[in-house]
Amino acid sequence: MPWTSRKQVFGFLAVPVIMASSLAAQTAATTGSQVSPLPKQSVASATPPQAAHEPTRADILRGAYGEDRANNDLLYYHLDIRVDPEKKIVSGKNTIRFKMLKDGNRIQLDLNPSLNVDKILLGSTELKYERELGAVFVNFPETMRAGHTVSIDFYYSGTPVTTGRFGGFTFGKDPQGRTWIYTACEGIGASIWWPNKDQWRDEVENMEISVAIPNGLVDVSNGKFMGKTDLGDGYTRWDWFVHYPINNYDVSINVGNYVEFSDKLGDLPLDFYVLPEDLDKAKKQFVQAKGMIEAYQHYFGEYPFKKDGYKLVEVPYSGMEHQSAVTYGNHFANGYLERDWTGVGISPKFDFIIIHESGHEWFGNAITAADPSDMWIHEGWTTYLESLYVEYMWGKDDAIKYLNGYKSKVESKQPIIAQHGVNANPPSDQYFKGVLFINTLRSVVNDDAKWWKLLHEFFQHFKYKNIMTEDVVAFFNQKTGMNLAPIFNQYLRHTAIPTLDLKFDYSAGTLAYRWEVDEPGFAMPVRVGKKGDWQIIEPTAEWKTMRTPIKKDEFDVATDLYYVNVKKE
Ligand SMILES: [Zn+2]
Numbered sequence: 001m002p003w004t005s006r007k008q009v010f011g012f013l014a015v016p017v018i019m020a021s022s023l024a025a026q027t028a029a030t031t032g033s034q035v036s037p038l039p040k041q042s043v044a045s046a047t048p049p050q051a052a053h054e055p056t057r058a059d060i061l062r063g064a065y066g067e068d069r070a071n072n073d074l075l076y077y078h079l080d081i082r083v084d085p086e087k088k089i090v091s092g093k094n095t096i097r098f099k100m101l102k103d104g105n106r107i108q109l110d111l112n113p114s115l116n117v118d119k120i121l122l123g124s125t126e127l128k129y130e131r132e133l134g135a136v137f138v139n140f141p142e143t144m145r146a147g148h149t150v151s152i153d154f155y156y157s158g159t160p161v162t163t164g165r166f167g168g169f170t171f172g173k174d175p176q177g178r179t180w181i182y183t184a185c186e187g188i189g190a191s192i193w194w195p196n197k198d199q200w201r202d203e204v205e206n207m208e209i210s211v212a213i214p215n216g217l218v219d220v221s222n223g224k225f226m227g228k229t230d231l232g233d234g235y236t237r238w239d240w241f242v243h244y245p246i247n248n249y250d251v252s253i254n255v256g257n258y259v260e261f262s263d264k265l266g267d268l269p270l271d272f273y274v275l276p277e278d279l280d281k282a283k284k285q286f287v288q289a290k291g292m293i294e295a296y297q298h299y300f301g302e303y304p305f306k307k308d309g310y311k312l313v314e315v316p317y318s319g320m321e322h323q324s325a326v327t328y329g330n331h332f333a334n335g336y337l338e339r340d341w342t343g344v345g346i347s348p349k350f351d352f353i354i355i356h357e358s359g360h361e362w363f364g365n366a367i368t369a370a371d372p373s374d375m376w377i378h379e380g381w382t383t384y385l386e387s388l389y390v391e392y393m394w395g396k397d398d399a400i401k402y403l404n405g406y407k408s409k410v411e412s413k414q415p416i417i418a419q420h421g422v423n424a425n426p427p428s429d430q431y432f433k434g435v436l437f438i439n440t441l442r443s444v445v446n447d448d449a450k451w452w453k454l455l456h457e458f459f460q461h462f463k464y465k466n467i468m469t470e471d472v473v474a475f476f477n478q479k480t481g482m483n484l485a486p487i488f489n490q491y492l493r494h495t496a497i498p499t500l501d502l503k504f505d506y507s508a509g510t511l512a513y514r515w516e517v518d519e520p521g522f523a524m525p526v527r528v529g530k531k532g533d534w535q536i537i538e539p540t541a542e543w544k545t546m547r548t549p550i551k552k553d554e555f556d557v558a559t560d561l562y563y564v565n566v567k568k569e
Contacts, residue, residue: 001165001186001320002336002356003379003409003431055422061110061135062189063372063423065201068108068137072098072197074204075149079194082212082235083255085179088171091118091157092212094195100148106139110191110198115158117195122152134191134198160193166317169193174256174275174316179217181255184320184327187372187425190248201370201466203245211253212237218258220273222251222325223308242323243307245464247368250323254313265290269309278314281332286312288354295392296362296385299452300459304366312354319353321360321382328353342405346390346398359385362459370466373418375426376492377472380416380434387435403439404560406432416492417469436563437491443561444487444524445480446536454479483521490519491563499565500526500539504552511555514543516567527558534558 081092111117112134120127120138128139144150160169166184169192174180183193191198209221212235223242230236258273261283270289274282289312293303303310308324315327318337330353331338341347364378391399409432416433418424445451458475473488490498499516515522522541527534529550557566
């Protein structure tokens with residue numbers, strides 16, 4: 001998603017902090033991930049992650065991967081709903097299929113308290129359940145054995161809450177006063193409008209989405225369009241099939257008076273859905289989708305949701321990376337909401353929302369963080385993808401200039417990685433400091449051919465997986481043969497960036513240098529001296545000395561390639 005304040009998201013379920021000891025223990029125990037094994041590095045941190053606020057009971061229920069979640073592995077959802085724009089009611093069911101990983105007699109699902117649970121069926125047996133805030137604990141009549149596949153039908157109904165950054169679930173109107181219904185629920189969670197296992201670690205393997213709406217309207221959801229069926233009662237059901245793992249918040253419905261046009265990139269179908277009055281503007285602006293996909297395919301490999309196609313869908317909010325059906329509301333203009341987003345004259349060359357939100361198809365959707373604490377894996381990387389798009393289109397100088405424009409947005413108030421297990425809301429630095437850190441990493445690798453190979457392998461290794469920062473660090477360490485953990489830790493797990501401390505001694509003709517950092521064992525090479533004739537030094541936290549004829553005022557540090565502070569004495 002694009003950066004905007006998420007503060008309002010967290011107001012809706014303010015309850016006193018009750019740290020149930022079992023849940024707290026489960027939170028602490030949840031550090032694994034679903035990726036193929038790589039050597040694990042110690043990434044212990046000196047600074048414990050800061051919570052933006054004390055986690056509430058609701059945050060813990062949403063964020064902890066407790067035993068009633070960990071005892072099962074999602075396989076499949078069929079969300080089958082009817083949306084009534086007149087009564088503003090959503091009703092229907094989600095069929096949830098999962099495999100038990102451990103013996104157990106209950107699982108945790110989630111549904112916003114504003115919605116009714118109508119019934120939960122296992123075959124024809126009605127299951128008992130308990131609700132606590134946003135959680136629904138479903139009880140089985142007998143123990144379900146590890147290895148067994150279970151399918152339940154979760155019936156629900158009600159009026160979903162309209163809230164959060166882009167509306168949560170909104171029964172709206174388009175500018176012509178026609179029905180326009182849309183969802184955007186990252187942060188607050190998909191359980192705001194449908195029942196699911198609402199966390200990031202576990203994704204279904206594939207999913208069906210069936211949406212019945214009044215005749216004449218169009219629903220665009222994720223995946224491949226399978227067809228529509230006139231239900232004979234004034235409603236038509238639109239069926240979509242998602243062939244890949246999908247995170248819950250990416251699941252979306254967009255119901256409106258859409259018209260469609262399409263194109264192809266090789267054999268990848270591109271489908272565009274806009275309001276009729278915006279068709280001409282969209283046909284001009286959306287040609288950028290092709291160059292964007294070509295650029296990202298160049299760096300990372302094939303578009304990851306090929307069987308589902310690529311779609312852009314007009315919405316009234318700025319945009320969101322809904323998997324294979326990216327939503328778009330950037331005024332059919334370049335920049336971000338018609339602004340020069342990084343302020344250095346590059347952003348007006350392209351449509352920020354097409355480039356950023358679609359970048360999430362690679363980072364966020366194909367590779368997903370296993371906990372919102374590590375959301376920089378989505379946002380830091382996708383912000384870096386913006387600069388890769390610039391590099392692909394206009395060259396490296398423009399890319400470096402573009403991403404350095406993000407420096408003015410860095411706040412450095414708290415570490416990028418937030419608290420695990422509490423549905424955390426990491427700070428905006430995950431985007432801006434995130435991209436500057438990844439650019440720094442490129443300079444540390446100091447070999448572009450190697451860097452491009454590394455990026456390609458990184459994506460291919462982790463696509464369709466849910467990972468944590470530890471997995472990223474282990475991968476980069478293994479592939480480079482370097483110990484990059486202290487560098488990752490300083491940028492991601494501490495608030496301050498490194499400061500290069502320089503002390504000139506003209507009488508001796510020497511320069512003393514060291515890093516001022518929080519992270520023990522931090523060492524990072526950096527280019528210094530004269531621009532165009534850089535020399536690489538390898539400072540650590542201990543003072544080292546070099547000879548240099550360059551005076552203090554002329555002595556430069558390549559701060560556009562390494563995101564560091566410089567202190568000269
Ligand atoms: Zn984003």
